[in-house]
Amino acid sequence: MLRPRRRGIASVNAEVRDGIVPAAGRIAMTPDRSAQAPGANYRLVALIIASALFMEFVDATVLATALPTMARDFSVRPQDMSVALTSYLLALAIFIPASGVLADRFGSRTVFRTAIVLFMLGSLACGQSPTLEMIVLSRFVQGIGGAMMIPVGRLVLLRTVAKQDMVNAMSWLLVPALIGPIVGPPLGGFIVTYLDWRWIFYINLPMGMLGLWLTGRFIANVREERPNPFDAIGFVLSGIALGCLLFGFEMVSRPGEAGLAGTLIAVGLVAGTAYIAHARRREGAILDLALLRDDTFRLSVIAGSVTRITQGAQPFLLPLMMQVGFGFSAARSGTITVATAVGSLAMKSFAPRILRRFGFRRSLIVNGVIATAGYAICGLFNPAWPTWAMFAVLVEAGFFMSFQFTAYNTIAYDGIDKRQMSNATAFYATFQQLMLSLGICVAAVALHLAMLARGHALPTLGDFSAAFWVVTAISLSATIWNLRFAPEAGAEISGHSDDATPTGARPAGQES
Structure with missing residues (x-):
């Protein structure tokens, strides 16, 4: 069974933290406590993991701002630079499935630190790249590191946090990771305008060194005693x-x-x-399809995947539209697109309260429509819009979309047994990154088809508008799947209680 018995995640995590090996068939967790500070709690662990993710988010947002400048240096069309984003996300999609097995076999701390080292080496190679082909290869190496950072970091957190603290834990995980996109666009605009774009990769090196030290100091090297064969x-x-x-x-x-x-x-x-x-x-x-038997996990995978089409397309379309379509400088483009990250960061303190008040199902349905509509409005942008108006729309879009993914990322594990947690995080992260990659592809294809239909050699405002509306229309279809969540889904996590819930009904994730 995928759903846990009365002995839930909280009790299992307590055993792991106390160094007790739980009797769960032939599978047992072995924590190496030598590297974990006394008194470390889920907030500290979340911030440490997020410090490494901060490096990834800064890199991604800085790169998006620099794409037009890099295209000129490599003598290619701006839209052809999408391959530099896709190659990174491709590596994530290929290697994420192996992350859970590697963490079980070698320990979460070992794999997490190795991931940081690979990301740093890839960053150094990107900064030295003389051609588009070389930077695509270097970004792939970065992606191998990122493939292990994302799910293993989330796995460490899920093994540390009690179920009722999960929403808060995910929100803490987002804090430095959301600061990255805030810093990234203006930093990228400054580097591209006043320095050399290659410095956008070199800034990862000191951040990576800090992440290595923090991980070695505070993260326990938890692993399976008898991991499944690869x-x-x-x-x-x-x-x-x-x-x-x-x-x-x-x-x-x-x-x-x-x-x-x-x-x-x-x-x-x-x-x-x-x-x-x-x-x-x-x-x-390596990707356990049996996980999809759990209704909540399956719905979160499907609805979250469809919604991520828009999230993946946005960092590609917005900077290109503002720099190629509007004629804005990279610096000005960065100061506007930073608004999505500002909105995402503002969401952090609201998510637990909203979910407690309305529950997961109702929140996902209503918020999903609002978030998608916010990005659809971007298709109406033009150079005549005041900067403050574009900024406000992007803040709204970032706020509601960030809430949507916090909810998806949390409710996905509501009914997953502790023994399946490493497989579930790898499975979920694979589809998460696959759909982010597909979002870039869909945006590039929609932009290209709009250009062909209009006979344009270079994209114009109308072409960008069409691309935005295509990707948001796809994401809006997630509403169909959001409607299928059970009304009580995630009640134990959110603390939501519905007067309409039948007497004797148990929160999702519990069985007799």
Whole structure:
């Protein structure tokens, strides 16, 4: 069964923190407490993990601001730079499935620190890249590091926090990670305007060193005593499927590459079908499809994935629209697009109260429509809009979209047993990053098709508007899945109580 018994996450976490090995079949957790400070709580752990994620978020937002300048240096079209974003997210999608197994085998601290080192090496290589091809390869190395940072960091937190503290823990995890996007756009604009774009990668090095020290000092090296054997066949099949699909979709937006794009997509679909057949026969597959039997996890994966189309497209479309479509400088573009991060940060203190008052289902339905509408308004932007008006719209969009993902990321694990937690975090993070990558691809394809339809060699305001509305229309369809959440879903996490809940009904995640 995927849903936990009365002995819930809180009691299991207490055992892990106290150094007790729980009797859970043949699976047991071994915490190495030598590296964990006395009295460390989930807030401290969340902030340490987020300090590493801060490096990733700064890198991503700074890079988005610098894409037009980098395109000029590499003598390519601005929209062709989407491959520099896609290659990073591609590495995430391929290697995230292996992160849970690696953490179980070698320990969460070891894997997390290795991830930071890889990210730093990739950053150094990006700064030295002379061509687009070289930076794509370097970004892929960065992505391998990021692939382990994201799910392993979340796994550490989920093993540290009691269920009723989960919303607060996720909010704490977002704080430094949201400061990154606030700092990133203006910092990227400053570097591109007054220095050299290569410095956007070099700034990762001191941040990475700090993350290495904090992780070694405060994060316990928790691992499984008897981890599942590595699913090599599943890793190869899932990697081929995800890689071919992502690059196939990315190639669709490139002139003269339709044949190659079709071939890649076909190979990806065949490999994906082969993986599904493999996963159904193998226990402990690298992406465990049995997790989808849990209704709440499945709905969070589907609805969250569809919504992330818009979230993935936004960092690609906004800077391009403002710099190519509006003629703004990189610095001015960065000071406007920072608004989404300001809105996201403002959301932090509201999420627990909103979920306690309205519950997950109602919040996801209403907030999802509002968040998507905010990004749809971006399709109406033009140079005549006052800066404050564009800033206000983006603050609103960032606020509501951040709440949406906080809710999705939290409720996903409501019914997941502790023994399945590493598999669940790897599975969820894989689809999260896959859809962020697909969001870039969908945006690039929509922009390219709009240009073809209008006969434009370079994108204009109308082309950007069409692209924004395509991606937001796709994300709006998540409402269909939000409506399918049970009214009491996540009640134990949020603390929400509904007078309409039948007498004797138990909060989601508990069984007799």
